Amino acid sequence: MVAGSQAGPxxxxxxxxxxxxxxxxxxxxxxxxxIWHRFKRHRLAMAATVIVAIFYLIVIFSDFLATNDPExxxxxxxxxxxxxxxxxxxxxxxxxxCRLVGSRDEFLRKVYVKDCDQKVDVQIFARGYExxxxxxxxxxxxxxxxxxxxxxxxxxxxxxxxxxGRDLYSRLMRGTRLSLLIGLTGIFISIxxxxxxxxxxxxYGGFIDNLIQRSIEIIRSIPTIPLxxxxxxxxxxxxxxxxxxxxITIVVSLFAWTELARVVRGRYLAxxxxxxxxAAIVAGANQRRIIxxxxxxxxxxxxxxxxxxxxxLMVISETTLSFLGLGLLPPAISYGxxxxxxxxxxxxxxxxxxxIPGIFVVVLVLALNFMGDGIRDAADPYxx
Amino acid sequence: MLAFxxxxxxYAVIAMWAVSVIAFVIINLPAGDFVTTYIAxxxxxxxxxxxxxxxxxxxFYGLNDxxxxxxxxxxxxxxxxNLGFSFExxxxxxxxxxxxxxxxxxxxxxxxxxxWVVAIPIGxxxxxxxxSPGDYIATFFGFLGLGVPDFLIGLVMLWLILDTTGxxxxxxxxxxxxxxxxxxxxxxxxxxxxxxxxxxxxxxxTAALIRVMRANLLDELKKPYVTTARAKGLTEWQLIMKYPxxxxxxxxISMTAYILPFIISGSVILSFVLDLPTIGRDFLRAxxxxxxxxxxxxxxxxxxxxxxxxFVSDLLLAWVDPRxxxxxx
Numbered sequence: 001m002v003a004g005s006q007a008g009p010x011x012x013x014x015x016x017x018x019x020x021x022x023x024x025x026x027x028x029x030x031x032x033x034x035i036w037h038r039f040k041r042h043r044l045a046m047a048a049t050v051i052v053a054i055f056y057l058i059v060i061f062s063d064f065l066a067t068n069d070p071e072x073x074x075x076x077x078x079x080x081x082x083x084x085x086x087x088x089x090x091x092x093x094x095x096x097x098c099r100l101v102g103s104r105d106e107f108l109r110k111v112y113v114k115d116c117d118q119k120v121d122v123q124i125f126a127r128g129y130e131x132x133x134x135x136x137x138x139x140x141x142x143x144x145x146x147x148x149x150x151x152x153x154x155x156x157x158x159x160x161x162x163x164x165g166r167d168l169y170s171r172l173m174r175g176t177r178l179s180l181l182i183g184l185t186g187i188f189i190s191i192x193x194x195x196x197x198x199x200x201x202x203x204y205g206g207f208i209d210n211l212i213q214r215s216i217e218i219i220r221s222i223p224t225i226p227l228x229x230x231x232x233x234x235x236x237x238x239x240x241x242x243x244x245x246x247x248i249t250i251v252v253s254l255f256a257w258t259e260l261a262r263v264v265r266g267r268y269l270a271x272x273x274x275x276x277x278x279a280a281i282v283a284g285a286n287q288r289r290i291i292x293x294x295x296x297x298x299x300x301x302x303x304x305x306x307x308x309x310x311x312x313l314m315v316i317s318e319t320t321l322s323f324l325g326l327g328l329l330p331p332a333i334s335y336g337x338x339x340x341x342x343x344x345x346x347x348x349x350x351x352x353x354x355x356i357p358g359i360f361v362v363v364l365v366l367a368l369n370f371m372g373d374g375i376r377d378a379a380d381p382y383x384x
Numbered sequence: 385m386l387a388f389x390x391x392x393x394x395y396a397v398i399a400m401w402a403v404s405v406i407a408f409v410i411i412n413l414p415a416g417d418f419v420t421t422y423i424a425x426x427x428x429x430x431x432x433x434x435x436x437x438x439x440x441x442x443x444f445y446g447l448n449d450x451x452x453x454x455x456x457x458x459x460x461x462x463x464x465x466n467l468g469f470s471f472e473x474x475x476x477x478x479x480x481x482x483x484x485x486x487x488x489x490x491x492x493x494x495x496x497x498x499x500w501v502v503a504i505p506i507g508x509x510x511x512x513x514x515x516s517p518g519d520y521i522a523t524f525f526g527f528l529g530l531g532v533p534d535f536l537i538g539l540v541m542l543w544l545i546l547d548t549t550g551x552x553x554x555x556x557x558x559x560x561x562x563x564x565x566x567x568x569x570x571x572x573x574x575x576x577x578x579x580x581x582x583x584x585x586x587x588x589x590t591a592a593l594i595r596v597m598r599a600n601l602l603d604e605l606k607k608p609y610v611t612t613a614r615a616k617g618l619t620e621w622q623l624i625m626k627y628p629x630x631x632x633x634x635x636x637i638s639m640t641a642y643i644l645p646f647i648i649s650g651s652v653i654l655s656f657v658l659d660l661p662t663i664g665r666d667f668l669r670a671x672x673x674x675x676x677x678x679x680x681x682x683x684x685x686x687x688x689x690x691x692x693x694x695f696v697s698d699l700l701l702a703w704v705d706p707r708x709x710x711x712x713x
Contacts, residue, residue: 218399221694222406223686225652226667230683233671234413316533320653323535326671339536343657345552348543355543358536365531 035301038378045374051367058176063131066170067144067156070333072129074155074165076102079351080112082160082168085122085143095122095143097156120145120156160353162341171333172357178334179361182245183314186253187307194260195303199291201261202268209265216258224255228317232326241332248327252317256310263306264299271295301379308372312365319361335361388702396695403687404462408455411680425471462684468677472670477681480666487556488662491585491651494578498586499593504636506590507597511605511632512624522594529591534650537584538657545580553580554659581658585650597632604628637700 040046058065083097099118105111126144130137145154159169201212231251235244271277280294315335321327322336323343330337335357341347342354422441423433433441442448449457461468467477510519545553556577561570604610605628613623652664659665663682670678 214395214398217395218402221399221687221691222403223690225650226683226686227406227410229652229668229671230407230410230679231413233674233679234410312531320533320535323533324653324656324668342539345539345542345546345554348539349546352543355536355540358533358540361536362528362532366527369527369531 031297035378039374042374042377044370045377048367048370048374051363052371055176055180055364055367058173059180061133062173062177063133064138064140065142066167066173067128067141067158068167068170069129070166070170070174071331072166074161077155077157077161077165078110078163080157080161080165081351082353083114083120083157085158089119094119095124096120097122097158120154122156159356160351162338162351162354163347168338168353168356171338172360175333175335175338175357176360178245178328178332179315179318179336180364182249182252182318182328182334183311185246185249186256186314187311189250190253190256190260190310191303191307194257195264195299197257198261198264199268202265202272203291212261213265216261219255219258224317225320227254228252228321229324229326232321237329241328244328245332248318248321251321252314256307256314259310260303260306263302267299267302268295271298301375305372305376305379308368308375312368312372315361315365315368385702389699392695392698396691399691400688403691404459404684405455407680407684407687408458410683411458411676412451412454462681467681470670470675470678472673472675472678473666477678480678481663481681481685484661484663484666487660488651488664490574491556491578491581491660491662494582495585495589498582499589500636502586503590503593504597504633507594507632508601508624508629510594510598511601514602519598522598526591526594529587530595532587533653534584534588535653535657537587538581538654541580541584542658553577556581556660581651581654581660585654588650593636597636600632600634601628604631634701634705637697637704 080100080102083100086096086098087093089096096119098114098116099120100112101115101118102110102112122143122145124143125140127139128141128144130139132138143156143158145156155167157167157169159167159172161167162171197212201209228251231254232248235247239247277290277294280290285294318327318334319336319339322329322334323339325340325343327336328334330340338357339355339361342351348355423438426433465478467481469475470477470480473480506522510522513519542553545551556574557570558573558577561573564570605624607628610623610628613627614620618626651660651662652668654660655662655665656668667679667682669675670682
């Protein structure tokens with residue numbers, strides 16, 4: 001995941017596009033439309049974009065999607081297996097889950113048996129715990145048992161619970177928020193640092209360019225994980241959740257900006273020789289207008305592509321750091337801190353559903369990768 | 385070539401210096417210093433350290449010196465082979481590192497061989513038979529290998545093996561061989577335990593290499609000289625192996641330098657999950673215990689090894705491909 005991520009199957013898509021297919025309509029399209037037109041043909045990238053969009057909807061509506069309070073500890077319900085949502089009862093549509101009956105086996109371990117004769121009705125837009133969304137205090141949830149004061153026996157745990165009896169599904173919804181926010185904040189920092197340094201490097205050239213490029217080479221030559229771990233371990237454990245969040249964000253964006261700086265510099269240098277830039281100079285446009293009006297629009301898509309790919313790396317980095325107990329720490333909820341509870345294989349064997357956050361990570365990272373590759377392929381709509 | 389060589393040496397030395405500064409900063413980041421730790425350990429055993437004594441200790445170890453003096457003393461000691469003392473292992477850092485060096489190198493070597501043996505043929509196949517079912521499968525697994533964190537594959541594999549066979553596939557040696565002298569039996573036992581970590585560590589590297597290999601070979605195959613060679617009647621096998629594959633292998637050489645830091649990085653996390661006796665596992669233990677001299681040494685050496693690796697691969701590339709050294713001059 002460190003090396004070679006720059007080299008995408010860029011040639012794949014170009015192969016499939018028939019150059020004669022473009023009709024008269026294409027000729028009057030703006031740059032943005034052209035990119036969109038080309039991106040749309042990349043079906044995998046389109047599907048990936050939809051998945052990424054769903055993840056961001058989860059970020060916004062995580063509390064609405066949750067069924068239980070993600071921080072609610074229920075000692076009576078530790079390690080309950082997933083109660084999969086059932087949509088039909090026989091042939092009759094009926095949203096429900098099977099009731100779990102807990103008992104102790106001969107080793108006095110708690111075991112849960114599914115009893116599908118006893119249904120727990122699941123309602124849509126049910127009442128549950130209160131949360132804030134867009135400044136409103138709400139208590140409606142997409143799914144739930146329609147009882148804010150529900151007891152442990154009646155509550156539903158769609159994806160099971162962890163060691164403290166906390167609902168895995170609701171925690172996943174909340175965890176998506178933090179894991180993606182770390183990525184977004186990191187990307188924001190990287191874009192600002194990367195594009196400005198890249199632009200300076202390309203614009204001034206000479207000594208400054210050399211200095212920035214060599215620094216980037218040096219930074220990229222440092223093995224990522226030992227450095228990340230070293231930095232993360234140096235943060236005191238008693239820092240507040242927010243402070244740690246920002247510290248870890250900075251750690252995971254240490255490398256991302258170098259890629260962006262390289263992309264921006266490379267594009268700038270390549271574009272300086274283009275006819276349309278020369279035309280703008282001849283037409284008497286000043287430097288600022290040339291950069292912002294003529295050159296920057298051609299950067300956008302490249303910057304977005306590089307950011308999308310970096311975002312995937314950041315999600316993996318955060319997950320890995322937190323999994324090792326060096327990134328975010330409980331009570332913060334992220335994919336990494338959730339997987340932290342599945343650290344040893346004995347626990348996994350006992351409660352395999354604790355690995356479900358891992359599936360989310362994989363799906364998100366793959367979607368971001370495909371989306372990034374698609375944007376990169378579409379970024380240069382005038383290419384072959 | 386000489387100018388190229390000298391320039392690369394200068395870059396490498398500057399980079400190694402920069403890495404040493406970063407390692408030094410990381411060592412000094414945690415609150416307090418060596419003496420604070422010392423006082424804490426003394427207190428824990430019931431000994432009280434007086435303020436004067438602490439002060440004289442700080443003077444003795446030069447902790448009251450300006451930062452740059454501390455740095456130069458530290459780096460001088462390192463270059464003389466004195467890496468400091470590990471509190472966590474209660475032994476000199478050097479001894480701790482040497483303890484698991486063989487295991488780490490063995491794991492790395494096996495992984496590199498695995499990546500080459502798997503990735504190069506698949507990369508060639510994927511490019512030559514583009515859009516065949518085999519190509520799609522390879523691309524799919526390639527993306528999967530890049531997208532799934534190592535520790536997750538490790539955990540899932542470990543669980544699946546435990547669940548199906550009841551065998552806990554952790555560690556590198558079975559119990560009876562752990563402290564035994566080297567023998568055929570021990571080597572065989574090690575080989576069996578290596579399969580899982582090598583396959584997992586190799587997956588991501590293989591995925592990256594397949595993508596690079598495929599993309600490069602695809603670019604080469606479109607070039608006119610390939611058509612010429614085909615027109616001259618070379619068999620398809622000769623045609624591909626003789627020129628395009630050789631060109632496409634260039635980035636493979638440069639990537640091999642990145643495989644080394646990649647394995648160091650990857651092995652840290654995998655060693656933790658699979659409980660492998662490697663430097664990576666000691667490093668993680670040092671980090672959680674804030675055993676700064678050990679963790680600093682690992683960061684420093686993994687950085688230096690990477691820079692040396694990059695340097696060697698640059699030279700190899702320049703030697704293999706004259707275009708590169710001409711471009712730079």
